[in-house]
Amino acid sequence: MRQDWEPEDLIKVWTLLEDDMKRMRNIAAARGAAIRQQLLELPAPVVADALGYHDKTTSRLRNETGGTWSRCAAGDHGRSPVGWAPETTGES
Template sequence: MTTPSRVVRLTVDDVIHDDDQVLLRLGEPPSPVPAPVADLLLSWIPNRDNMNTATNRDSRWLFPGRRAGQPMHSDALSALVNDLGIPTTAGRVSAIREHVLEMPAPVVADALGYHQVTTAKLAAQAGSTWSRYAAGDHLRSPSGWIPGRTDDS
């Protein structure tokens, strides 16, 4: 899950335009960007805000800030996105709730970089059935455990 604080740290080098496909490097491998968003992204790059000051002319930030050499503040980006009618916090929480309904909260926390308490609370609110999941390494046998005999052995 990519938060506004991570999005503002993207640079124009994180946007990969390869023939007919646009990819965004949010992690590895880069993620494909759907066509309507890709068009907006590609048209944004040459027309980015805050590029007129002498110290920002060569900025590589995808979302340059008002201060030279700094990206846009994450709160400013969230406000812009909210002004477009996209509720960033509600959307993020909704997405996490969907994940905790499909898999255990500790797994979601590890995968998305959230604290396990946060995902556990969202799982409880969403009515998740994974409440008895035991987090941890399930590949090792408990200490002192001896496998039982089967008919094959």
């Protein structure tokens, strides 16, 4: 069943009250603080990939935060280095 809405009704339903606005600001601040904390602990491209952010955004946030990660090790990290073999315990 479709209900016809008046514009005033829509405005009333979708307008945030002051308490709601405070909660939204707190959530945004907490999210920003969490991302900046991750950027102090991890390289910006890793945080960007994990959280779905653009790498330029996390790089900018890292610079603002004062993070020291400037480079990540290059290469294909999905395979083992040449000459590396897993340790064996001698048990089969």
